Amino acid sequence: MTRSESRVQVQGLHHVTIVGSTRQSAIDFWEGALGMPFVFEQPNLGNPAENHLYFDPGDGRLLTVFTDEGRTDAGRDAPREPGTVEHLAFTVSRATFQLAPARLRARGIEVLERDRGFMDSIYFRDPNGMKVELACYKFQTPEGWRDADVLRRAFELRVARGDANITAEHLADAIEDLLRR
Structure with missing residues (x-):
């Protein structure tokens, strides 16, 4: 270089x-x-x-x-166009993730729950319409590795197998591969 x-x-x-x-x-x-x-x-x-x-x-x-x-x-959805932020995502524990929808709804905040294959997500809006996400991975990262390491390896396995998206099987196999290194 x-x-x-x-x-x-x-x-x-x-x-x-x-x-x-x-x-x-x-x-x-x-x-x-x-x-x-x-x-x-x-x-x-x-x-x-x-x-x-x-x-x-x-x-x-x-x-x-x-x-x-x-x-x-603002009382409206934030714009979604090139140059804007689509949403902010924050990590939460599995326990918090399970309680969050009811707690947010109790405050009058509408939520949308989604299974993303490798993680679960809850989406809602701040008072100015910006989309916010609470995310919880479906795996525990092994000591000495980072979440990105697990996800990178799971992606490689997904592509090699011709699968459409990362699943629990890709995650488990990725963790196994990383622990063998």
């Missing part, structure tokens, strides 16, 4: 920032409904008319929300 072909190597997701409506709406949803502890706030240094709220989604990284007391909740 020549110098002109070198690339920047990212090492993980640092944070995600979304545009919200009011401070209280953001706190009620991200901390109240989803249990993400409120960490701190300060003015949006790029736009002092907005406030910048920081929440911990559980892994020590941050989800941040720009708020403005002059805005109201």
